[in-house]
Amino acid sequence: MPLTQLDNLVRAGQLKAEPPAQSEIDGLVRSGHVRLLDAGNASLNIESRFDLAYNAAHALSLAALRWHGYRSENRYIVFQSLAHTLKLPPEQWRVLDRAHK
Amino acid sequence: MPKMGIKTSRSAAKNAAPAPAPRPLRVVSASAKPARAAHLAANRTASVAANRAAKPASLAGALFSATQQRVLGLLFGQPERSFFATELIALAGAGSGAVQREVQRLAESGLVNVTRVGNQKHVQANASAPIFEELRGIAYKALGPAEALRDALAPLASRLRASWLYGSVAKGSDRAQSDFDVLLVAKNDAGLTLEAVYAALAPAEKRLGRSISPTLYTESEFRRRLTNGNAFVTKVMAGQRVLLTGDEHAADPTR
Structure with missing residues (x-):
């Protein structure tokens, strides 16, 4: 489902348009859920749990972007796109954007 | 959920990306071009200034003298307030002669109103001056960001031990x-x-027209980092900072 704001980023060369592939989206969602589950494992060091949760967030955010028919190699674009792909309020996607920094 | 207070180093990913924009993705269109040109011009101006002076001027420093900054910041930062002249001098923390000269110039130009009640002089920003709104905006954005941040954090104040403005604005x-x-x-x-x-x-x-980068710790996380000599926390606490809420000593591990 194309989004005007993201189409503008494609024209600006910040985002690639690529038709959604269901198998890739399924893989990303599965990978995100697995990591998120492991991030809850209190026996791991907090640094590892952070990495797992962060990578889960990225996989799930990328799944949303791919579902709409876009791709980006830039993690911050993937997180900032959440404002459009999932209509996430700024205070939510900015937490993820911050974790990336 | 990730531990929010942790500063993680993802410099590889960061370096690969262009300067991260903290705001929502901008809709790029033809109208964005003048803005980009202005941005480049601003960068050029900034680098010229940086070459000229060892210590680069702040936004407010480029426009006003130190005394002017304090006087304008008080009068236009709190335009609804009428200051006693003596109060203004004390709050500005500048010499009384310098403050009085500024007030006199401002009064002569009609930017502030000076009224006498008995033998006391009251000074207040003139809300009907033609550039009142602009000066109020400048006071708010360039002279009093700490006040704006305090207002915004007020609803969280009871849940905070302390908060500080640090970094280039504090400096x-x-x-x-x-x-x-x-x-x-x-x-x-x-x-x-x-x-x-x-x-x-x-x-x-x-309202400030600039993005805010908050870093949040719990008190025990913060104290642990202070005790362990964490580079980020140590640098912030050793550097210039402006207390926004709470008590400057609230997070002191020795107390």
Whole structure:
């Protein structure tokens, strides 16, 4: 489902348009859920749990972007796109954007 | 959920990307071009200034003398307030002669009203001056960001041990595109999330026209980092900072 704001980023060369592939989206969602589950494992060091949760967030955010028919190699674009792909309020996607920094 | 207070190093990913924009993705269109040109021009101007002076001027420093900054910041930062002349001198922390000269010039130009009640002089910003709104905006954005941040954080104050403005704005070396860096130390049982902090700061961001970068720790996380000599926390606490809420000593591990 194309989004005007993201189409503008494609024209600006910040985002690639690529038709959604269901198998890739399924893989990303599965990978995100697995990591998120492991991030809850209190026996791991907090640094590892952070990495797992962060990578889960990225996989799930990328799944949303791919579902709409876009791709980006830039993690911050993937997180900032959440404002459009999932209509996430700024205070939510900015937490993820911050974790990336 | 990730531990929000942790500063992680993802420099590889960061370097691969262009300067991260903290705001929502901008809709790029033809109208964005003049803005980009202006941005480049601003960068050029900034680098010229940086070459000329060892210590780059802050936004306010480029426009006003130190005394002017303090006087304008008080009068136009709180335009609804009438100051006694003596009060203004004390709050400005500048010489009484210098403050009185500024007030006189401002009064002569009609930017402020001076009224006498008995033998006391009252000074207040003149809301009907033709550039009142502009000066109020400048006072707010360039002279009093701490006040704007305090207002925004007020609803969270009971859940915070302390919060500080640090970085280039606190040092007075900020540029038009500088972020406001804010360090927040939450009470251990407050359950404060970074998400709630971003939400609370959103109105201040909008009014200041610049983005705010909050870093949130619980009190025990913060104290542990101080004790362990964590580079980030140590640098912030050793550097110039402006207390926004709470008590400067609240997070002192020796107390």
